Amino acid sequence: MTKGTIVAGVLAVFLALNGGYAVFALAREASGAGFGSFRATLEQRVAGAIGPDFALYEAVRASTVPESEFLFLGTRDAETSLAYNNMVTLLYPRRFHAVETVPESWDPESARFDGRVHAIAFGPYRDLDLAAVRFELLAEGPRFKLWRFLEEGR
Amino acid sequence: MILELARVLLLPLFLGAGALRALGIAPRSDRLAWLGWCWVAGACGTGLVTFLWLWTPLSVNAAWGLDLLVVALGAWLFFAGRDRPTVDADAPKDAAFWERVLFGLAVAAVVAITVQRAAAGNVEPVFRNDEAHFWTLKAKVIYHSGGFNPTFAEAMSNEHFVYHKDYPLLNPLLAVWTFAHFGEITHVVNRLPIQMFALSLALVLAGALRRVVRPAAAAAILLAVFAIPEIAFQSRTAHADLMVGFGALLAFDAWLRHRAASGEDARAWWRLCAVGLAFMLWSKNEGLLYAVAIAGAWVLPRLARPRELITPRLKWMLLPAGVIALSWGFNAWYGFENDIAVGDTREHSYPMLLVTQARTHVPYILGWVNDNLLWNAKHAAFLPLAMIALALLFPRRVWSSQLRLPCLAVAFAWLGYLLVFTGTPHELEWHLPTAASRVSQQSVPAMALWIALAAGALLPARAFAARR
Incomplete structure (x- = not known):
């Protein structure tokens, strides 16, 4: 197994975890926000x-x-x-x-x-x-x- | 209100479309990134028109006059470039259907969350932090003075009022553009032109990533960048840090496209690169630090071959150089100085502080960065660590490829920040926590693109490469 293959595997895991966490974080942010107060004067x-x-x-x-x-x-x-x-x-x-x-x-x-x-x-x-x-x-x-x-x- | 908002936001887009056409870039050149480029080019053009208007005795509230100039400039640029061939889009990628769907969903999610962040940020007026005390307050002084006149000079002479008087003007000029259309100092809507940069960044970063890496990886990187809390904060507010980072990313992406193209296409992308650098320099003083870092990264490998330093392409660098001249000239005219460059106002110059404080400040700064930034997932999603790791694992291949220049540029920029904080006239225990995290994240979008590019270029092709 070459260095490139190992690094590719590590990077793939890193990006998958990062992307997955991002989905979770963005979903939590989106669900917590609302547009109601946007109508305030x-x-x-x-x-x-x-x-x-x-x-x-x-x-x-x-x-x-x-x-x-x-x-x-x-x-x-x-x-x-x-x-x-x-x-x-x-x-x-x-x-x-x-x-x-x-x-x-x-x-x-x-x-x-x-x-x-x-x-x-x-x-x-x-x-x-x-x-x-x-x-x-x-x-x-x-x-x-x-x-x-x-x-x-x- | 709706009409005023439409003019504030749509007219710069019109100008931007004309400017891009003059550069040789059409919507089909990249349908995802084009609108983002439009806003950058249009906002810079609108800022320039507003800047020139403010020097005249004409009323700052004559918004229809400003509109006329912006539309005329956009139309002129469009017709000036109508005979210029436009760049074709890259060849379509041969990616699996599920990957393309995943990428599309990621882009849609990032765009939606950015719009929501802008709306959430506008729940409160512009009244605190740098967006209020630096950027918008400067715009208010300009607008209330009626332009760049003795009243403005007198108002700015109060040292307790507007901080960082020497900062570039694009951000406050866009706020003045908004005030002019509403006929008064506003407290919410003037954020919108700045918030548009966050939306534009999403589109341009997405377009840049999908060129260089497979869609699934591009989706993960795009989501990771926009989940960073500082990016979220900048998207809600009218700060200028996101603008600087966006300019650096735009220039980097355009440079990559330039290297991948040939003939007139390559020249068109080079022109867009110059626009990106100009935008970066007009956003905040850190833009100059990045420009010096990029210049250093360009020059260093060519020191052994000095003839390669001078090429006809460099004439387009007159555009960013012109922005520097404009900012410096304006500051010199009004006597605005940089608080870091002039050093401790009581005793020492910046070079003296750099020498006398190095022994204590450098270890403190490096320790602080290690403890608070480098291993902090919320700071930059570990992207700086990923970049460092890839550069150290494949040094020869990085050095011998197009990865070298941006990698060196980022390294020089970090070195520049080390020098800034080492020679700071402020208390380091105050300056680092208030500034280091924010300014170091300016390079995150460009780092994200670098990581994607490196993954596609350094690692086995089947793993990350964008297939054609």
């Missing part, structure tokens, strides 16, 4: 994607702040910061910075805070000295506060 799709922060999305979208200005978002839940980053692309040209965590003691109207926070547009983290900025509160929800960014630096 765009608003339903967006609400489904954003989840419980849909109210925040609506607040930012409805805000009368000019598109060129930055809005500032504070949240006490670090795990949801990525969801807020995702909202940036949906809301374009609206832009805002999502704050990962905000200490309870932070009072933006008097610009006092304890500790440091990370401010994320989306992408690399950068430190933002919140003692040096001023904000105007625009909206408040159970998990978020939305501020208008007035100036940076004193």
Whole structure:
């Protein structure tokens, strides 16, 4: 038996197993999917994607702040910061910075805070000295506060 | 909505049909792959028309103007090539009826699942991952700015907004093409032109496989590729990784057809190969890595015979070279730089990082690849291992045949990725898991074709060869 015959046999088994597994995997995928939710409206799709922060999305979208200005978002839940980053692309040209965590003691109207926070547009983290900025509160929800960014630096 | 969708999808197909006719390729050249080639050629042409339009003061919402140009270009290409002879299909294969039925069912299943994946992906808007943060956001900036103007430049100057500013433009241009037809930034339908590449890949890969290996093996390989989770993910979304891999496969398949043909037929396939390379280069920066790898694989065996390096056929490589020039020129105009090439923004250049990090990064990368990719069935269905095994078991025959160039190209591409990750300015523990799996799978379609070709060429003919 030549090397070619042996390799052919091994390859045939390999392809048969691979192909068989593929049939199983594709069949499972096909049986699990449906077209029902395809009829959802765009608003339903967006609400489904954003989840419980849909109210925040609506607040930012409805805000009368000019598109060129930055809005500032504070949240006490670090795990949801990525969801807020995702909202940036949906809301374009609206832009805002999502704050990962905000200490309870932070009072933006008097610009006092304890500790440091990370401010994320989306992408690399950068430190933002919140003692040096001023904000105007625009909206408040159970998990978020939305501020208008007035100036940076004193 | 239906009319707008029809224009978004059908007009590029019309342009693609005209472009293929100008190349000398008709539906009868390969009835399975032709529609896939149509979409690639048409999407590239549509992207070019949109790109040029965005430099003018004309409204980005003047979709009828864009349509007129696309139709005119398609018609002109068709008439320009009407006297050119078209390539005939390969001679029909003498395969058993059950094998041909099996292959047909596999193609039908892959097409159906790809369509279903596109529908499933469109259940949610484009709002996360690279499809949102790189590709579609760049399209939104272009569209909202009204084109390539000072407003666009100012919007892109914000370093926290669009990442990878230097990435090629085809993907966002197709999204802008969609926005223009709907008169606004859309959040779902702009995925469709990109999802069409997954469907096109299914057709082109099927057509490529059945040429080189018996139908049962072609069916198994086709199904294995489309069962890979990353292929499924790319089929649902508007990422560009599948586009790069598809371009490489298209060029590889066209090159094989070129080598098997003669005269005008061979020239037609060579022209299609150039289109595939151009598409690959315009999809994502990794396309340039593959192009360098292919060039290296072409040059290396010919170093002892430098006269073979220059042939008249190379003039068609001006097409992919033109895409490189266009991308580099655009990036230079706006000052867009690559985050890897400029190295660590704080201290070191890429070459310096490559040297200083090699000792720690190379073993880590090789170990990570071994632990997470090479032996992971879900990564690439063990296709890379199969390719490595065949190349190592039959080295002389691989080296002395048409298997050599693509094998070397893949090896050089993997070496290129090793160099990229070794010199990365990012934390390797973050960069590898977020990028390595995805980018390494770009070469899977081409690897699948290579395995099929090798099986048919290296092993006993009765086992895998496509009989004529």
